[in-house]
Amino acid sequence: MNPLPTETVAKVNTKKRKNWAHIKKYKALYLMSIPGILYFFIFKYVPMAGSIIAFQDYNIFAGFIDSSWVGFKHFIAMFDNPDIFNIIRNTFIISFYDIIFNFPASIILALLLNELRVVLYKRIIQTVVYMPHFLSWVIISGLFMTILSPSNGIVNNLIESLGFNPIYFFGSEEYTRPILIGSGIWQSIGWGTIIYLAALSGINPELYEAAKVDGANRWQQTIKITLPSLLPTITILFLLQIGQFLDFGFERVYTFLNPLNGGTGHIIDTYIYEVGLQNAQYSLTTAMGLFKSLIGLFLLFIANFLSRKATGNSLY
Amino acid sequence: MGLKVSKSRKIFNVFNYSFVGILSLTMVLPIIHILAKSFSSSSAVAEGKVIFWPVEFDLINYQYVFQDASIWRAFGITVLITVVGTLINLIATASLAYPLSRPEYKGRRIILLGVIFTMIFSAPLIPTYLVIKQLGMIDSLWALLIPNAISAFNFIVMRSFFQQIPASLIDAARIDGCNELGILTRIVLPYSKPVMATMTIFYGVYHWNSYQNALYFLNDPRLYPLQVKLREMIQSDDLSIDVETTISTEFMNSTEGIQMATIIIAIVPILLLYPLLQKHFVKGVMLGSLKE
Numbered sequence: 095m096n097p098l099p100t101e102t103v104a105k106v107n108t109k110k111r112k113n114w115a116h117i118k119k120y121k122a123l124y125l126m127s128i129p130g131i132l133y134f135f136i137f138k139y140v141p142m143a144g145s146i147i148a149f150q151d152y153n154i155f156a157g158f159i160d161s162s163w164v165g166f167k168h169f170i171a172m173f174d175n176p177d178i179f180n181i182i183r184n185t186f187i188i189s190f191y192d193i194i195f196n197f198p199a200s201i202i203l204a205l206l207l208n209e210l211r212v213v214l215y216k217r218i219i220q221t222v223v224y225m226p227h228f229l230s231w232v233i234i235s236g237l238f239m240t241i242l243s244p245s246n247g248i249v250n251n252l253i254e255s256l257g258f259n260p261i262y263f264f265g266s267e268e269y270t271r272p273i274l275i276g277s278g279i280w281q282s283i284g285w286g287t288i289i290y291l292a293a294l295s296g297i298n299p300e301l302y303e304a305a306k307v308d309g310a311n312r313w314q315q316t317i318k319i320t321l322p323s324l325l326p327t328i329t330i331l332f333l334l335q336i337g338q339f340l341d342f343g344f345e346r347v348y349t350f351l352n353p354l355n356g357g358t359g360h361i362i363d364t365y366i367y368e369v370g371l372q373n374a375q376y377s378l379t380t381a382m383g384l385f386k387s388l389i390g391l392f393l394l395f396i397a398n399f400l401s402r403k404a405t406g407n408s409l410y
Numbered sequence: 411m412g413l414k415v416s417k418s419r420k421i422f423n424v425f426n427y428s429f430v431g432i433l434s435l436t437m438v439l440p441i442i443h444i445l446a447k448s449f450s451s452s453s454a455v456a457e458g459k460v461i462f463w464p465v466e467f468d469l470i471n472y473q474y475v476f477q478d479a480s481i482w483r484a485f486g487i488t489v490l491i492t493v494v495g496t497l498i499n500l501i502a503t504a505s506l507a508y509p510l511s512r513p514e515y516k517g518r519r520i521i522l523l524g525v526i527f528t529m530i531f532s533a534p535l536i537p538t539y540l541v542i543k544q545l546g547m548i549d550s551l552w553a554l555l556i557p558n559a560i561s562a563f564n565f566i567v568m569r570s571f572f573q574q575i576p577a578s579l580i581d582a583a584r585i586d587g588c589n590e591l592g593i594l595t596r597i598v599l600p601y602s603k604p605v606m607a608t609m610t611i612f613y614g615v616y617h618w619n620s621y622q623n624a625l626y627f628l629n630d631p632r633l634y635p636l637q638v639k640l641r642e643m644i645q646s647d648d649l650s651i652d653v654e655t656t657i658s659t660e661f662m663n664s665t666e667g668i669q670m671a672t673i674i675i676a677i678v679p680i681l682l683l684y685p686l687l688q689k690h691f692v693k694g695v696m697l698g699s700l701k702e
Contacts, residue, residue: 116514122591126590126591130505130565134560147537207430219433233637233673285695
């Protein structure tokens with residue numbers, strides 16, 4: 095490297111000294127932030143780096159450094175094993191259904207709530223629909239099992255009283271996905287409306303007045319004014335959702351599974367827990383986790399790009 | 411024309427008011443159903459007679475739950491991790507969010523990006539488990555407290571709130587000789603009561619409901635929090651499998667009443683606090699939706 099001209103060295107030195115003086119002056123601020131930075135480093139970034147075990151045959155005694163490198167062996171094994179392939183397919187299908195049904199549900203409910211004119215009624219409904227968000231998945235799954243029980247569940251009592259045979263909801267694979275998606279909507283539909291309702295209340299009422307003068311009915315007003323006004327909010331939330339595409343939530347699925355209905359319900363996260371953690375298949379399941387994260391990141395980039403082109407809204 | 415519009419409007423209103431009404435009933439009625447079952451006799455529950463009102467009113471389910479030392483223990487552990495955990499969360503989040511909200515903190519942008527990145531690309535389970543294991547936290551309650559000390563989302567909410575505090579207020583305190591810790595505890599935090607209340611709710615509910623971390627990191631049943639205990643109770647007597655098991659239905663369903671009572675006990679604290687919470691959490695979500 096060429097030696098730097100002396101002036102530049104002097105400049106750099108004074109800059110350094112200035113920086114140092116600045117840090118010294120506000121050292122309390124920097125000190126205060128150290129535990130938080132360490133937290134993110136140790137519990138988020140070290141594990142991310144630890145993902146390299148996906149390319150190793152990780153040996154718990156040898157550790158990250160000394161375990162043997164095996165390249166893409168575990169990624170190849172993932173797609174060669176029909177069971178694992180089935181798990182990956184499940185994850186995609188369930189996530190896809192969740193976006194199709196769950197994401198629009200909150201938007202529709204927000205639009206409906208926005209049309210309620212009786213303030214007290216609106217407030218009561220809102221209070222109630224937010225509530226399931228605060229219940230744990232263990233409780234929600236227990237609740238669904240109770241209601242859908244084949245012997246004395248309230249839903250099957252109703253089905254029987256109408257003259258049909260009771261349905262064994264939790265005992266057959268064909269109902270796993272509808273139950274997962276349905277319970278997801280039940281839990282989050284109300285909570286999801288909060289941001290949309292705020293966006294709706296921010297729409298300039300003059301727009302509606304003008305539309306009325308032009309002879310637009312309520313439906314036309316919704317299509318021409320309300321939805322376009324919500325579009326930026328919808329886009330941002332949709333992008334966030336896409337980023338989490340395969341992060342379906344371990345608890346949300348695991349609490350609903352039993353030996354009878356797991357075939358269509360097991361997802362990557364539940365597989366990582368059962369096979370990775372409980373049976374110590376560390377490298378293989380880390381490869382699956384890495385695959386899942388990369389797909390999520392990839393979809394986010396694509397969706398963000400498309401959204402920026404189409405609507406001008408993007409996350410970054 | 412005007413009449414026609416108002417007619418379709420009326421039809422829509424009837425539909426709309428009843429639809430949202432029925433939707434919210436689906437959220438309330440299951441809980442009332444469980445409540446009714448928990449206060450009914452085993453035989454009434456077994457015969458499917460209980461709907462929304464207790465049949466053959468009986469406190470036996472609650473008596474059983476209150477006698478079961480393992481349920482009490484799980485309850486106690488949940489209370490402990492909720493209180494201690496939320497406290498740790500608030501301290502850890504505020505002590506990172508405050509410095510990063512000050513323009514005097516150089517390099518805050520890169521740290522902020524580092525935090526946001528963890529929201530998009532989350533730490534994978536197995537390597538996280540190995541780190542926690544290395545730190546000797548497996549089978550200790552620390553594994554439920556420290557590895558989740560800061561939620562990136564809550565951190566961003568808190569930081570954007572701190573940023574709105576007028577700089578003149580902080581400068582004035584500095585001139586008066588207040589140090590940074592003093593500024594945080596005497597000016598910033600009292601000013602930030604709304605956001606701190608919201609964070610308390612978010613973190614508190616998280617700890618109260620937490621299940622998966624205990625499942626991942628604890629093997630010792632004596633450390634299980636309430637949700638894990640509850641899940642075990644539900645699983646050991648999975649209501650969906652009962653048609654295929656040979657155990658007598660009377661036994662199966664007497665445990666159903668006990669499960670319902672335990673579910674109620676796990677819900678009650680949240681439902682009792684709910685009216686208080688509601689005042690704050692909507693604000694919290696709105697704050698969170700603010701972009702940087």
